[in-house]
Amino acid sequence: MTRAGRPLSVVVEHAVYTETLRLLADESGTALHRQSIADGAQVSRQTLYNRWPTVGDIVLDALSDRAARSIDSSGTLRAYLVDLAAAIDGWARPGLRWVLAAAQHDTNFAERFRSTFLGMRHTAMHTAVTSELSDREAARRTADLIAASLWYNVAIVDRPLDAAWIDEMCGLVEATS
């Protein structure tokens, strides 16, 4: 059943996501506000209020939208990590950092962040690790450790997720098996 009334514009979504990721890439998102997004995306500021409760939710949706089309989690753990690292170092890092910052001040948004975005990412990581580690408890701990190291490099020490990092994470799994 399709609901009555004017449907949500797909053009708006696309323009908003594009402009959001563009603003995040420039100056690591210092100028990311509803104002700048609305101006750049040729969209009314009010529309942003109507469709997203918070700027963080816009970033979250923009990241999810792009991640869904560029990250494959069906191969080996190493392949997944290579894919993931390329995405983060390629385009996702500023957005991840912005979302992380927003989650520190807004408890409600932090909950949404964890239940939607983080939940998806975590299960992907978990299945990837489980495929190479039979012990369920060990797999859980290792997946958590990889996720922790990932965020640590992204948000705290700001280091690239290079080949050395991937090797180290894979070594973590081998040492436990």
Added chain:
Amino acid sequence: MTRAGRPLSVVVEHAVYTETLRLLADESGTALHRQSIADGAQVSRQTLYNRWPTVGDIVLDALSDRAARSIDSSGTLRAYLVDLAAAIDGWARPGLRWVLAAAQHDTNFAERFRSTFLGMRHTAMHTAVTSELSDREAARRTADLIAASLWYNVAIVDRPLDAAWIDEMCGLVEATS
């Protein structure tokens, strides 16, 4: 040689640090601004501009000031982690989260954050781990992993650093030795 002119007021520092930590404890620091700090600490807002380049630097100094008087890193690794976990879950967590958020938007502040605060904490962790792990390279990796897990629990999943976490971190060292 003492410099000419009126000396920096120690009263100002103390009042500012106290009010900052108090504001951070209430509502996890949503109302932490120069304005609110100045009002609560009975200090001119201009003074804050004169002495700290950023609100983040105020928080950083407030945390360092208190951490210097309440965290001991001279015993075993387990003792250090117990001490550290108690401090974070006791009073430091909101401040750490606030600083982390600020570091995501301000590159210069992020650099100060790493070179001062993070540097101190990292060497403390490193020596604590080295005391129980002879291999230097393994010690470095393990210390990084513990730090990563710590920040992950503080800023991403928002879970307490309880006894189970301490056990898991100690287990990480034993598995490597």
Added chain:
DNA sequence: CGCAATAATGGTCAGCGTGTCCACTAATTG
């Protein structure tokens, strides 16, 4: 077709923290 319903626009408005300036007072050295 006309009506109800929902989406999107563009404009206005007060609120509030920011950053910056200024004149003035306070405390310390020489």
Added chain:
DNA sequence: CAATTAGTGGACACGCTGACCATTATTGCG
């Protein structure tokens, strides 16, 4: 005393916010 530095309190424009409102656009249904 003069010079120097710290702290105060008031003022100002700027920019983003969140919340309105009227108007227009696009769809489903009777």
